[in-house]
Amino acid sequence: GDSVTQMEGPVTLSEEAFLTINCTYTATGYPSLFWYVQYPGEGLQLLLKATKADDKGSNKGFEATYRKETTSFHLEKGSVQVSDSAVYFCALSDRNTGNQFYFGTGTSLTVIP
Amino acid sequence: DAGVIQSPRHEVTEMGQEVTLRCKPISGHNSLFWYRQTMMRGLELLIYFNNNVPIDDSGMPEDRFSAKMPNASFSTLKIQPSEPRDSAVYFCASSSRDTGWNSPLHFGNGTRLTVT
Numbered sequence: 001g002d003s004v005t006q007m008e009g010p011v012t013l014s015e016e017a018f019l020t021i022n023c024t025y026t027a028t029g030y031p032s033l034f035w036y037v038q039y040p041g042e043g044l045q046l047l048l049k050a051t052k053a054d055d056k057g058s059n060k061g062f063e064a065t066y067r068k069e070t071t072s073f074h075l076e077k078g079s080v081q082v083s084d085s086a087v088y089f090c091a092l093s094d095r096n097t098g099n100q101f102y103f104g105t106g107t108s109l110t111v112i113p
Numbered sequence: 114d115a116g117v118i119q120s121p122r123h124e125v126t127e128m129g130q131e132v133t134l135r136c137k138p139i140s141g142h143n144s145l146f147w148y149r150q151t152m153m154r155g156l157e158l159l160i161y162f163n164n165n166v167p168i169d170d171s172g173m174p175e176d177r178f179s180a181k182m183p184n185a186s187f188s189t190l191k192i193q194p195s196e197p198r199d200s201a202v203y204f205c206a207s208s209s210r211d212t213g214w215n216s217p218l219h220f221g222n223g224t225r226l227t228v229t
Contacts, residue, residue, distance in 0.1 A: 032215030043117075043204055043220030044156075051215045089156070093215055098167065101218055103145070103153045 002027045004084045006090045006104035013080055013111050021075040023089055029096030031055075033066055033073040036104070038091040040081075044089060047075075080111045115139075116218030117221035125227045131193040134224045137186055146218065147180055147190050148204040152199050156204075162188065195228045202226070 007022040023074045025031065036044040046056030053068035062077045073090060089105040118137040126132055138145050143173040146161040160170040164183045173180070177196070186229055202225050206218040 034217055035225075036218075040208075041222075043206075043222045044218075045220070046217045049217055087196070091218075092216075100158070100161065103156050 002031070002092060002102045004015065004090050004092055004102050006007040006107055007081050008107070010108040010110060011108070015111055015113050016079045016084055017079045019075070019077040019109070021109070023073045023104060024092035025071050027092060027094050029094045031094040033046050033064070034065055034091040034093070035062070035075050036091060038087045038089065047076065047088070075085040082111045082113055085109055085111045117205055117207050117219055119221035119224050121224060122201070122222065123225045125229065126195055127229055128160065128196055129194045132195045132226060134203050134226070136205030136206065136221060138188070138205070139219055142207035142209045143185065144190050144208040144220070146206040148206065149201045150204060151201045167206045170212060176229040197228045200226055201229050
């Protein structure tokens with residue numbers, strides 16, 4: 001079945017450091033891929049998405065590229081800020097499974113000044 | 114766009130009591146999802162609806178849990194009787210299948226349930 005695997009946290013970085021959070025997926029069909037961010041006390045918010053191979057999703061300085069050959073969708077940011085501290089979830093939606101969404105376990109990021 | 118609206122934001126109840134969580138999806142969205150989030154188990158899908166019809170309720174933990182969607186603008190998740198292990202944050206999310214199978218989920222801010 002479909003699934004998403006993302007790197008274990010927590011991740012702690014200094015401000016302006018480079019961020020990578022790894023995400024790989026397994027899907028029976030041709031999924032769309034998403035990154036969601038959850039700030040304390042809030043629901044998950046869509047950060048970016050990509051719907052086909054080699055698409056790059058980007059938002060707020062974050063980027064992720066849909067790599068079909070490696071079944072990956074790694075999240076990157078060149079220079080993190082304290083305000084980026086949150087939990088990040090990788091997810092997929094596969095038309096073969098009736099629009100159901102599959103989420104990774106989440107990666108907690110803390111950015112220290 | 115008011116977003117997905119959940120109520121209440123916080124609920125504290127005693128074991129054995131009935132709890133009802135409410136959700137109003139984004140207008141025009143025809144898919145609705147209920148999730149539960151805990152530190153131990155992370156984000157779990159409980160049930161989801163398409164066009165008000167339950168499609169997959171395999172994530173509902175027990176018969177104590179039930180969900181309804183009487184119309185396109187309202188859904189409830191009920192726990193009866195509640196137990197301390199039900200303590201969690203419950204999220205409702207909606208999506209529009211009409212705009213494509215790759216349309217994203219939009220989450221509410223959740224209901225934090227504490228059962229003592």
